[in-house]
Amino acid sequence: MSYIEHVQSIYGMNRERTLATLDAIAEMNNPQDVLAWRPGPGRAHISWQFMHVAVTEEMFATERLLPGTHPGMGELINRFKGGSTPDDDVPTLAGIRSALETGREHLFETFGKFSDDDLETVPEPLQERGWTLRKTLQIICWHESHHQGQAHLTLNLYNAAH
Numbered sequence: 389m390s391y392i393e394h395v396q397s398i399y400g401m402n403r404e405r406t407l408a409t410l411d412a413i414a415e416m417n418n419p420q421d422v423l424a425w426r427p428g429p430g431r432a433h434i435s436w437q438f439m440h441v442a443v444t445e446e447m448f449a450t451e452r453l454l455p456g457t458h459p460g461m462g463e464l465i466n467r468f469k470g471g472s473t474p475d476d477d478v479p480t481l482a483g484i485r486s487a488l489e490t491g492r493e494h495l496f497e498t499f500g501k502f503s504d505d506d507l508e509t510v511p512e513p514l515q516e517r518g519w520t521l522r523k524t525l526q527i528i529c530w531h532e533s534h535h536q537g538q539a540h541l542t543l544n545l546y547n548a549a550h
Contacts, residue, residue: 402532424478437539439468445491449498
């Protein structure tokens with residue numbers, strides 16, 4: 389198994405945890421209200437955490453690893469990329485799942501363009517950050533875990549408040 393294939397298997401485990409959190413929300417009486425809940429004024433709602441994972445993977449699948457390509461997902465990119473301000477237009481569970489699936493599919497397609505021989509190269513769009521392909525794979529892996537944890541914590545806070 390190549391390093392890239394190994395990392396993809398870890399991404400699969402991370403996604404299982406993300407989907408388990410979405411499944412738990414789906415079982416609640418008011419999933420849309422849960423997705424929209426914020427732990428404090430101006431803070432990101434649960435939905436934002438999941439959508440941020442999806443659009444970040446889409447951005448890495450395109451412009452961040454393949455110079456000259458542009459992310460799909462239209463306006464979702466600007467609404468949920470890093471530095472965005474969470475709005476009150478909260479995607480549905482189905483919309484979140486679709487975005488997660490699309491971003492991941494595109495990301496794995498992009499990974500298929502690389503081999504382990506590329507791991508120490510720094511993709512041109514990531515030169516300023518100095519991230520090798522290896523470091524980039526690690527950061528994307530950590531990224532989902534980080535935001536799944538934030539969503540899970542926010543869900544726990546929602547449950548405690550309700």
